[in-house]
Amino acid sequence: MTEKLVEINNHNFIIELMYADTKQNMTGKPVYKEIGFGNKALVHKDLWNKLEQLIPWLEEHKRKLKIFDAYRPPLAHEKLREVIPQPGFFAINPATSPHCRATAVDVCLTDENGNELTYPTLVDAYDPDYATEVQQGKSEAFFEYLKKARHDYEDASKEALHNRRELKSLMESIGLKALPHEWWHYELPNGREDDKYPMIK
Ligand SMILES: [Zn+2]
Numbered sequence: 001m002t003e004k005l006v007e008i009n010n011h012n013f014i015i016e017l018m019y020a021d022t023k024q025n026m027t028g029k030p031v032y033k034e035i036g037f038g039n040k041a042l043v044h045k046d047l048w049n050k051l052e053q054l055i056p057w058l059e060e061h062k063r064k065l066k067i068f069d070a071y072r073p074p075l076a077h078e079k080l081r082e083v084i085p086q087p088g089f090f091a092i093n094p095a096t097s098p099h100c101r102a103t104a105v106d107v108c109l110t111d112e113n114g115n116e117l118t119y120p121t122l123v124d125a126y127d128p129d130y131a132t133e134v135q136q137g138k139s140e141a142f143f144e145y146l147k148k149a150r151h152d153y154e155d156a157s158k159e160a161l162h163n164r165r166e167l168k169s170l171m172e173s174i175g176l177k178a179l180p181h182e183w184w185h186y187e188l189p190n191g192r193e194d195d196k197y198p199m200i201k
Contacts, residue, residue: 002200005071005102006048008041012058013051014066014114015041018106019080024068024126027083028135031076042071044102044197047188050174051105057170062112068123068184069106072099074201086139095199096192102200103191106184109167117163120148120156123184150181 008015018025020032020039032038043051054065072080077094084090091097098104106124109117116122130142147153151168154161164183171178176186191197 004044005042005200006045008043008048008051008067008070010052010055012055012064013041014064014110015039016066016068017041017070018068018124018126019072019076024122024124026089026124026126026131026134027080028131029079029083031079031083032073035073035076035079037073037076041067041105042102043105044071044188044191047103047105047176047191050176050188053174054170064110064112064114065107066110066114066116066123067105067107069099070104071102071200072097074100074199084134086134086137088139088143089134097199098187098191098197100199101191101197103197104185104187106182107167107171107186108184109163109170118157118160119164119167119183120153120160121145121183125149146181149183151178151183152180 017032017039020030022028022030058064074094077090077097077100081090094100108119108123125146130145134142168178171186177189179185
């Protein structure tokens, strides 16, 4: 661990790391709990400096930001990869994942009671049936479904599209970068630079 990490501990943020529990977890394994890491959202202080800028908006709009993943210990990454080794899920080298550098978060907005808003998919495109298939090594149907996780996917309800766009403009307004294929993932624009943000063990 390092002094560069900040634990998110603020009532405007809900911490339910997907890999610390099993209820919305594509791998079905509470790996963060298994390695003793628990349900803790750690981020690089540069990322927290941006996330905390959301607080006035969240309070004004009676929303909370739910965090599904933040810093991912490399050991946890390796264990997740043992469960789902197929390409397209967990990078072979954890050092390439911005989560292992604490420069990325997986998020959605909720109402003031913590109910997730509607999006084209759940975070991580979680679905219990696909999760079972993927854990058995069958990922073809899931990858087809994963098209719904893209920012350019338009065949969803008006409400889901509105919520996805609102989240994107909100996160971009604090200087975070979206990935085209995962509506829930946001990272520091330079968060993959080896010298500035190396993997944290
Ligand atoms: Zn992510």
